[in-house]
Amino acid sequence: xxxxxxxxxxxxxxxxxxxxxxxxxxxGANGNHVANACxxxxxDVRNAVQAARKAQSAWAVRSGFNRSQIxxxxxxxxxxxxxxxxxxxxxxxxxxxDAQNEVQSSIDRCVYYAGWSDKxxxxxxxxxxxxxxxxxxxxxxxxxxxxxxxxQRTGLIGLISQILPVILGGNTIVVIANSDQPLGAISFxxxxxxxxxxxxxxxxxxxxxxxxxxxxxxHMDVNALSxxxxxADLLKAAxxxxxxxxxxxxxxxxxxxxxxSQGLAFISTFQEIKTTWHPIEQLSGGGSGY
Amino acid sequence: MMxxxxxxxxxxxxxxxxxxxNTQYELYIDGKWQIPQSxxxxxxxxxxxxxxxxxxxxxNEADVDKAVKAARAAYQNVWxxxxxxxxxxxxxxxxxxxxEKSRELAVLETLDGGKPIRESxxxxxxxxxxxxxxxxxxxxxxxxxxxxxxxASLGVAAQITPWxxxxxxxxxxxxxxxxxxxxxxxxxxxxxxLTALKFAEICQEAGLPAxxxxxVTGYGDTGAALVAHPDVxxxxxxxxxAVGKQIQxxxxxTKKKLTLELGGKSANIILEDAPIDQAVEGVINAIFFxxxxxxxxxxxxxxxxxxxxxxxxxxxxxxKSIYVGNPLDKNTDIGAINSKKQLxxxxxxxxxxxxxxxxxxxxxxxxxxxxxxxxPTLFLDVAQSSRIAQxxxxxxxxxxxxxxxIEEVIQKANNSPYGLAAGVWTANGARIFGLSSxxxxxxxxxxxxxxxxxxxxxxxxxxxxxGREGGRHGLSAYLQIKN
Numbered sequence: 158x159x160x161x162x163x164x165x166x167x168x169x170x171x172x173x174x175x176x177x178x179x180x181x182x183x184x185g186a187n188g189n190h191v192a193n194a195c196x197x198x199x200x201d202v203r204n205a206v207q208a209a210r211k212a213q214s215a216w217a218v219r220s221g222f223n224r225s226q227i228x229x230x231x232x233x234x235x236x237x238x239x240x241x242x243x244x245x246x247x248x249x250x251x252x253x254x255d256a257q258n259e260v261q262s263s264i265d266r267c268v269y270y271a272g273w274s275d276k277x278x279x280x281x282x283x284x285x286x287x288x289x290x291x292x293x294x295x296x297x298x299x300x301x302x303x304x305x306x307x308x309q310r311t312g313l314i315g316l317i318s319q320i321l322p323v324i325l326g327g328n329t330i331v332v333i334a335n336s337d338q339p340l341g342a343i344s345f346x347x348x349x350x351x352x353x354x355x356x357x358x359x360x361x362x363x364x365x366x367x368x369x370x371x372x373x374x375x376h377m378d379v380n381a382l383s384x385x386x387x388x389a390d391l392l393k394a395a396x397x398x399x400x401x402x403x404x405x406x407x408x409x410x411x412x413x414x415x416x417x418s419q420g421l422a423f424i425s426t427f428q429e430i431k432t433t434w435h436p437i438e439q440l441s442g443g444g445s446g447y
Numbered sequence: 448m449m450x451x452x453x454x455x456x457x458x459x460x461x462x463x464x465x466x467x468x469n470t471q472y473e474l475y476i477d478g479k480w481q482i483p484q485s486x487x488x489x490x491x492x493x494x495x496x497x498x499x500x501x502x503x504x505x506x507n508e509a510d511v512d513k514a515v516k517a518a519r520a521a522y523q524n525v526w527x528x529x530x531x532x533x534x535x536x537x538x539x540x541x542x543x544x545x546x547e548k549s550r551e552l553a554v555l556e557t558l559d560g561g562k563p564i565r566e567s568x569x570x571x572x573x574x575x576x577x578x579x580x581x582x583x584x585x586x587x588x589x590x591x592x593x594x595x596x597x598x599a600s601l602g603v604a605a606q607i608t609p610w611x612x613x614x615x616x617x618x619x620x621x622x623x624x625x626x627x628x629x630x631x632x633x634x635x636x637x638x639x640x641l642t643a644l645k646f647a648e649i650c651q652e653a654g655l656p657a658x659x660x661x662x663v664t665g666y667g668d669t670g671a672a673l674v675a676h677p678d679v680x681x682x683x684x685x686x687x688x689a690v691g692k693q694i695q696x697x698x699x700x701t702k703k704k705l706t707l708e709l710g711g712k713s714a715n716i717i718l719e720d721a722p723i724d725q726a727v728e729g730v731i732n733a734i735f736f737x738x739x740x741x742x743x744x745x746x747x748x749x750x751x752x753x754x755x756x757x758x759x760x761x762x763x764x765x766x767k768s769i770y771v772g773n774p775l776d777k778n779t780d781i782g783a784i785n786s787k788k789q790l791x792x793x794x795x796x797x798x799x800x801x802x803x804x805x806x807x808x809x810x811x812x813x814x815x816x817x818x819x820x821x822x823p824t825l826f827l828d829v830a831q832s833s834r835i836a837q838x839x840x841x842x843x844x845x846x847x848x849x850x851x852x853i854e855e856v857i858q859k860a861n862n863s864p865y866g867l868a869a870g871v872w873t874a875n876g877a878r879i880f881g882l883s884s885x886x887x888x889x890x891x892x893x894x895x896x897x898x899x900x901x902x903x904x905x906x907x908x909x910x911x912x913x914g915r916e917g918g919r920h921g922l923s924a925y926l927q928i929k930n
Contacts, residue, residue: 285918287900288577295904295920298884380909389700396699400692402864403707403910420930422596430920432904433883435893 164194164339166201166363167346169208170356175364176200183340186250194339197364199372202331205360206376209302209329212357217299217327221275224325228271230352231321235264238348242341246312249338262414263317269419270321277326277424284447290437292447297428299327300405301380304373306366308413309386312338315413316345319383322423324358328381331360331373339363367391374399381405381427385413452767453811459777461564465551468641471502474510474664475647477517478657484509489666491641494561494783495774495818503640506663511632511672514661518603518630519678521658526630527600531587538583538625540653545576548649552642556614557774559641561783561819562737564775574899575618578917581901582622585922589627592919598926600628601704602680605673608643609686610636610785611740611841617643619905619916620683621660627925629681632661634673636686638786640664671697679703683924685742688839688865688910706914706924708742708906710839711867713888714860715745715896718853719753721872725894727761730845733870733896735769735823738781739843740789742911743868745896747836748847749856755849759827762847766810769823773815781843784819793821793842800826800835805846831859839865853882861887866908870896889915 164183165172179196195201216224235242239260246256281297303323308315312335323330334342346361362369366387374382375398382404384392392408399406407426411418437445471488473480485507491500506514526534545552549572556567589598604624608616613635624631635643640662647662663669667690674682674697684694685708698705715733717726733745750758774782784790801807805826814820821843829836829846836846850856860869869888871879883891889907892898899905904915914924 283904283919285900285902285904287898287903289898289900291895291898293900293903295918393699397696400695403688403692403695403709403912405913417930420596422928422930429889429908430904430906430915431883431889431891431908432918433891433893434895434898434903435879436895 162192164192164343164363166195166197167343167350167359167361168201168205169211169360170350172346176204183249185248191248192340194343194363197362197369199369201362202369202372203376205331205362206302206373206378208357209331209360210378212355213299213301213329216324216329216355216358221278225271225274227353228267228274228321228325231348231354232264232267232271234348234352235267238344239264242313242344245340245344249312249340251312259311259314259414263314266314266317266419267321270325273322273421273424274325277421280421281425281428281430285432290439290446292435292437293432295430295432297326297425298431300427300429301328302378303328303330303381303383303427304376304379305330305332305383306370306385306387307332307334307342308409309335309337311335311413312341313345315385316342318413318418318423319385319409320359323383323427326424326428328427329358331379332362333366333369333373334361334363336363336365370395371398374404375401377402379404381407383407383409383427385409385411452764454768456770456778458773460773461554461557461775461777463554463558463775466555466558467551468501468555472504472640472644472664474504474506474514475644475662476510476514477661478651481513483507484513489637491559491638493558494785497817500559501641503644503664506665506669508672511663511669511676514632514663515603515676515678517658518632518661521656522602522630525656526659527628531589531628534625534628535583535586537653537655538579538586538622541649541655542576542579542583544649544653545572545579548645549573549576552614552645554775555645556642557782560610560613560639561774561785563779563782565777565779566737571612571615574901575615578615578618578901579622582626586626589922589926592922593928597929601925601927602629603678604629604631604681604683604925605676605679606631606633607670607673607684607686608633608635610639611737611742613639614642614646616685617646623916623921624683624925625659627922629925630659632663632673634663634665634670637664637666681925684708691912707912708914708916709910709912711742711744711865711907711911712747712837712839712863713743713745713865713868713870714747714749714886715870716749716856716860716872716882717751717754717758718871718873718875718878719751720874722874723754723758723761726872727758727765729870729872729894729896730762731765731769734845735781735843736897738784738821740785740841741897743890743897745868745870746840746845748845749859750847750849752849752851759847762825763808766808766823766825769810769812771812771814771820771822781823784821784842787819789841790819790821793840793844796835796838796840796842796844797824800829800833800844803830803833803835805829805833805835831862837863853878857882857885864910867911868892
């Protein structure tokens with residue numbers, strides 16, 4: 158007899174069931190019952206934000222090189238479990254060809270962003286030639302905790318395209334997965350858990366966006382939002398509560414399967430720029446400077 | 448006399464003869480001075496002596512609409528058709544004209560806003576000119592600024608500026624907007640419109656095509672009408688966090704690109720190994736520069752416990768020699784508070800500080816009888832939870848707290864909804880980087896404070912706003928950038 162998989166949440170590196178004890182059925186293209194997913198609650202959102210905040214500063218101070226190695230490890234593990242992701246996408250309604258393409262693009266995207274982890278800093282930074290004798294430089298810095306509503310059109314590539322450019326920049330995140338196709342998200346959490354991504358850096362919830370998003374968008378310890386393909390009213394409500402602590406909101410309507418849906422802009426959107434000044438002592442007739 | 452550290456200085460007044468003011472100013476729309484459809488004017492007052500300076504047109508919704516239409520037409524027909532190099536030439540020409548008129552602009556800024564002439568002459572106006580000169584040079588190099596990405600101008604930019612650095616904030620807004628190929632409608636703060644109107648004259652003199660820059664004067668409702676206008680593509684606002692949030696709300700459901708430069712409550716941290724005399728001068732500059740009307744003012748002082756007594760004594764001594772008075776006097780350190788309303792706000796916070804039980808210190812100094820003035824004020828033994836340590840006062844009022852460990856001061860400094868700037872004073876180089884990298888602030892001044900430059904990006908974390916002004920980073924606020 159086949160052993161069926163229980164899909165749970167991913168919070169702080171653990172796989173808890175929702176504290177609410179609720180599940181909902183995930184259905185395939187012809188309405189067949191594929192599996193049950195956790196119907197996450199507002200309390201789960203708050204727990205996930207707490208886990209993300211706890212993990213953030215330690216993650217941000219890791220070297221770009223180390224984050225790069227971890228992201229490449231994600232690609233390795235994903236490659237290893239390719240067949241599982243393809244079959245999950247098919248079970249949730251994709252054609253075989255689409256599922257294979259999506260998984261392959263997802264692996265490629267992991268490799269792509271792995272390479273960015275120690276390079277975006279050089280491109281987003283500057284040494285600024287101020288007119289006074291000061292050393293003045295600007296560097297990117299992680300915004301902090303980012304709330305994500307992942308792409309509601311794809312089961313894997315959208316999720317990966319929204320997670321990786323955000324975490325490689327030192328942010329930690331709380332993701333609300335695609336409600337209709339949540340299985341890939343939880344399987345991806347298993348990949349993360351075995352890829353040396355520290356617990357709490359990525360937290361993934363399944364459930365209804367209408368129930369979870371207001372809590373995530375209004376949470377005062379979330380710094381930014383990445384929102385893809387959500388209902389206009391829900392988006393408006395989320396943006397309104399996000400104003401309370403001036404969250405940086407990005408709204409995506411991309412086709413994440415395309416090559417153009419990757420790039421430096423997806424990283425820089427979730428970076429602050431910090432500028433530091435320091436006087437330069439003027440030696441030997443004032444010739445010192447940068 | 449010296450032991451008291453008070454000085455009797457003869458007045459050294461800057462002449463106002465250089466300023467040519469009209470008795471009344473209209474709206475600057477489509478390259479022409481236009482009578483407001485509101486048919487309403489408001490006075491501009493010199494806060495130093497409450498004298499009347501001029502009458503200024505108050506734009507209503509219809510006036511704002513006219514200005515946006517002019518900006519749209521200029522964008523479509525003229526400005527977006529010009530090459531970057533040609534746009535740059537106009538900006539260079541404006542920068543040069545501003546330099547030529549710099550003394551008039553400096554005196555007018557002081558008359559209208561109350562800031563010491565030394566600051567408007569040596570800081571505000573030169574920086575404003577330099578900002579135009581800097582962004583002029585970017586206009587034909589935008590492709591080089593973001594390699595590998597595609598970019599386009601946005602269209603019509605609506606810009607709202609504050610009263611603390613009127614012409615400088617205008618420069619921060621208009622120079623990058625025009626360099627990136629946008630046209631603008633700018634609303635200056637109601638208490639300090641005059642240098643913006645002088646700037647309109649400079650645009651005319653520079654032959655800038657009509658409608659590229661439009662100036663609509665008025666109060667908050669004029670700004671609200673501008674923000675709400677459906678044909679605006681970009682909104683840039685500098686001002687209070689409360690108004691910034693209203694603007695963010697008004698932008699929901701629109702495609703308007705928004706940047707906000709809002710309030711602050713910046714921490715200025717003195718460690719026990721700091722050069723103390725330099726640090727004390729730095730603290731004075733951090734909080735009393737421009738009467739404390741500075742969004743990035745170092746308004747929360749944190750002193751390491753072992754040197755706290757020494758630093759506070761030196762600060763009190765230094766405060767006695769601060770000269771509060773006529774902003775036109777070249778001896779003046781602290782000029783006039785910008786408006787009666789702001790003076791009331793500051794006085795209110797001073798009573799809050801007293802009622803919260805903090806110890807207040809103010810030097811004995813005689814304030815002019817007319818005009819709006821406030822003594823430099825220290826509050827000692829301030830609790831972290833105190834309102835005067837949490838809320839932006841925007842005046843010459845400094846709260847002082849102490850700390851024992853670096854970890855403690857990082858936690859206290861970051862425990863604020865704001866994140867605009869921070870100061871660090873220490874002779875230990877490694878500690879500068881250790882501390883500055885952990886402070887949640889868009890600008891960190893180490894062993895210095897309140898320095899600004901057109902090449903240096905400025906802007907906040909958290910509720911101090913988003914987006915950067917200045918430097919290469921400042922271009923992205925006025926461009927659509929795609930992969």
